[in-house]
């Protein structure tokens with residue numbers, strides 16, 4: 006019932022602009038629900054003018070009758086017209102349910118905003134709402150009815166108070182994140198009071214959730230109200246109510262079961278409508294992708310893989326064993342946007358290839374595609390990934406399962422999140438070893454210990470018994486590396502393995518990887534944005550920009566003699582690649598951002614940020630030999646620049662960037 | 673059980689006691705706000721004012737509220753909730769005979785809805801595609817249908833059309849376990865439908881969230897079989913919110929039993945609330961509110977401890 010919420014906070018929008026009404030219109034269910042509710046309200050309010058009968062009119066010839074020309078929905082045990090009674094009582098039911106919505110959502114929102122504004126208030130409010138949520142609400146509502154009688158509006162208001170605790174719980178997280186947004190801090194400095202901040206900045210951000218919750222609580226209110234009427238606590242007797250009608254129908258389920266249908270259907274439709282509206286508005290637009298596609302998607306992929314394998318030519322001049330050859334690889338979002346286009350590189354056994362570039366260049370997608378581990382909704386759209394005579398780009402899930410861990414292993418950026426928080430290190434490691442080495446229990450345990458020692462963990466016994474949250478980030482990355490080594494892989498894909506770690510730990514992990522390469526002879530594909538890492542460990546480099554390789558070759562020649570303007574810019578912008586006398590103030594930056602795939606131009610994708618861009622750059626640029634060793638570069642002006650010896654010009658560094666660099670250096 | 677866990681349990685226990693106390697005060701005040709003095713209620717219409725005053729005097733109705741409350745509390749902690757104004761029977765004895773009915777109902781419905789809900793939710797999340805949409809639509813419909821309406825349809829289908837189950841009534845377990853189960857079947861199913869839909873949604877969302885976690889990719893990268901990723905790792909990760917959802921559901925079902933008991937003529941707590949509220953039977957209302965709260969709070973406490981036990985971060989620190 007509680008919808009997922011994605012806080013989307015941008016400061017200068019009105020509350021109305023925030024309310025994503027268009028989502029309602031684009032969802033058939035939500036739209037139908039809105040139409041039904043509107044029609045019901047209109048019909049009910051105008052009821053006196055068009056209803057065929059008064060609610061109390063009795064037609065003794067039609068007692069307990071089904072639908073007929075005179076009574077479209079039949080008549081009840083006193084011969085009263087059901088259609089008239091249902092529509093006449095609609096406005097009352099909807100109106101009183103609205104009371105619950107206003108009280109419940111209103112109070113819940115106020116409580117959430119208050120709690121978000123002060124830690125002390127949060128402590129108290131959270132305690133109180135926790136108590137409220139663990140109460141048998143129905144029983145308490147009945148006790149209230151005992152005290153105040155069947156005063157429906159008052160009872161619905163008290164119901165709202167009980168419900169507000171749940172609303173508070175749903176909204177608190179979002180309200181807190183809004184409160185902590187930068188612009189709120191700015192407002193505080195400007196002398197805006199707590200109330201002002203809540204009303205002007207936090208409330209608009211909560212608006213969509215408020216509407217979603219209102220719709221859902223509206224439905225709950227109607228159900229509870231009908232339930233109360235059903236057990237005899239509805240509006241006073243002659244007055245019709247939906248629950249009361251179902252109650253009297255239930256008395257005749259033996260002789261006139263039809264009576265159950267009209268009132269039940271109208272109630273269910275109305276509740277469905279409110280829920281549909283809530284769900285349509287509450288749908289989070291871009292939920293994070295699953296790392297294990299559903300069975301339906303996996304089936305489709307298997308079919309695609311089979312088709313591709315049947316259609317593709319046999320693998321020609323297959324690379325040597327242990328050599329990875331990626332040919333013209335393209336990766337894209339299913340049914341549209343490309344993320345990586347035409348990427349080609351080779352990794353020889355025992356060598357390290359660096360995939361370098363800013364975030365958003367497709368490095369990680371390229372890397373995880375090597376194991377067939379693209380998130381759901383993203384897949385390989387073309388090209389080949391050749392490994393041991395197989396094309397992994399069109400391999401079945403079953404083939405890939407035989408390769409993952411045993412041939413190609415993965416370590417990722419955030420070691421803490423890469424380990425399962427629910428299981429001990431020992432469990433995860435021994436399970437992998439037993440699976441990948443077909444080892445017995447005792448054997449696997451011994452292997453786990455020796456692996457942990459191999460990755461430089463001293464008290465391996467203790468670590469085996471620990472849960473991931475009990476060890477440090479650097480330790481977790483060592484464990485993750487041990488896990489990756491458990492199948493004795495020949496290729497290790499490392500996605501920014503040091504980025505999330507402290508500087509000193511970074512160096513340790515890098516030297517561990519270097520010694521592993523030397524000792525085991527495995528090769529590594531290292532994704533990084535840090536040219537220092539590249540200089541440190543990589544034999545070869547592929548510089549990626551906007552889904553393409555823009556320059557590739559031997560590390561030494563590219564770092565010493567960069568040919569592509571993007572590589573020049575990266576080098577100029579990297580404080581660690583510069584020599585010591587370079588002050589941060591004079592450090593070059595690359596203006597602008599990596600373009601989104603939808604904004605990729607037909608010509609050179611770097612053109613918008615390139616200092617050397619000209620009219621020749623507007624046509625698609627091929628990747629051509631650069632002339633230095635086996636390097637390649639994708640730039641029409643590469644030769645010209647090399648001849649003229651032009652470098653990337655330092656530009657003004659924005660202050661925040663200087664701070665960032667200084668902080669990084671001090672860390 | 674280490675120090676953190678013990679402290680956590682102690683804190684929760686304190687909160688539970690506070691909750692019950694708050695409800696006791698609330699119930700006491702509500703009962704005092706009911707129309708009609710105890711004397712008027714118990715003697716019925718047509719009683720002389722002197723007789724009414726006499727009864728009120730005897731029950732201490734005119735004493736200060738605080739004094740009355742503590743007198744009641746003193747008796748209540750010893751398990752004595754006074755006597756009914758309507759039939760003069762002991763409220764405690766009456767509730768003691770009713771508690772097993774409601775407890776069987778709520779427990780049965782919770783277990784059933786957990787089994788159905790987890791099954792449906794996991795299936796929807798794991799299978800995806802058309803099946804996911806079908807389950808989603810079905811669950812959406814069940815959430816929108818009021819329990820009492822579903823209950824009546826069940827009565828019509830299984831008791832009127834084909835007399836598989838008795839339409840109404842309750843047979844105590846001691847009398848005949850088989851009839852007990854049969855008499856519970858329809859009310860339990862009726863209550864479980866909505867609960868199952870709720871838990872199915874919760875389960876589906878939690879499973880999908882679990883599958884978005886990065887450690888799922890690590891498991892795949894080490895060639896973990898799909899069934900193991902789904903049913904050992906993802907389900908384990910999702911179990912925390914699912915169990916919390918089940919705890920919430922129990923509270924709802926306990927309250928929902930009011931309707932099921934009315935519909936199926938079950939002599940449980942819900943029926944007692946309904947009738948004592950209608951007749952303004954103050955001691956009975958007060959007793960049943962407190963007992964219902966104690967049960968709900970206690971079960972909730974247990975389920976919450978279970979949730980925390982599932983979380984390694986809280987279990988082993």
Ligand code: SF4
Nearest residue numbers: 609612615622640641
């Ligand atoms: S092709 Fe033109 S725009 Fe692109 S990098 Fe080279 S000089 Fe710059």
